[in-house]
Amino acid sequence: MTTESPRISATADYIGRMNTPIMTSPEFAIPSRAPAVSTPDDTVLPFEVAALDLRGRVVRLGPVVDEILEKHAYPKPVAKLLGEAIVLTVMLGSALKLDGRFILQTQTDGPVGLLVVDFTTPGKVRACARFGKEGVEAAIAAGKATAGALLGKGHLAMTIDQGADTSRYQGLVALDGGTLEDAAHEYFLRSEQIPTRVRLAVAEEFLATGGGTRHHWRAGGIMLQFLPKSADRARIADLHPGDAPEGVKLPEVPEDDAWVQGRALIETVEDVELIDPAISSERLAFRLFHEPGVRVFKTTDVHAECSCSRESVEAMLKSFSQDDRDHMVEDGKISVTCEFCSANYVFAPGEVDAKAG
């Protein structure tokens, strides 16, 4: 999976302080503009820090994450966890070079056994979770409803499906009591050998309205990747030594200074900077990278939309065995509810026989 050079237009702007040109040399000044004051919600902003060989994207979600999470009405820690998975999926899916789908799925033994987020280019997203009510309630009561504790152990799968003519790509990474951020770092390190850092944040916002306060979910994230032109600069020092016997000292591989600098800057990002509508995506990128110089690309829009349809449910039912279909009949009809959007499809048993239609 390549997240480099995503579907962005050729137009890119350097952002600087008060339209001061960025001086790369005395003879050559690149014009720059001030960072935008505000960011429309539900957008992805790709950026590049050419001087450090860094690329990244800032994800800012408002109504998209609110619509999905409100509709499901999951317990809050489950909603927050799914919100993080949505940010990560949008971050990675919006970087696909070709049209297709990007599906992120966790399967673990904790109270939240399954998270599925499905992104279709250029910006359609849907998501759902499966969880054990009692396990989640117990974790909340014990004050231990952290991402790691809710997920438990298992794996995170990322699948890219770019149509019938291409093979599906799937990458797997272990989840071992850690967060989705940890899993993403591990995935890029092991599967892609790309030094990567992501930050994900989800929060509730309470807005005063005429009749009291209205609750909203907001979410955001930032990803940074080190993509040097020469491959040998992408040295990775923090790769887990794997099966090396205890006490064996592994050779220390110094990391590239540019990556050390970029990683240190990303670690300063606070959750509020990823979520607060008053801090624009461009201002965040500028705050972090104004010294080496940062170029921003055109944003892409994201929206919440399910891809289910009566036709697709019908096709699925027809693919089942007659026996399986017979078991689905209740009160003389087959009723199927979409787990992503709760849409309900009702069929007469004869309507979905394999031979029908």
Ligand SMILES: [Zn+2]
């Ligand atoms: Zn649906």
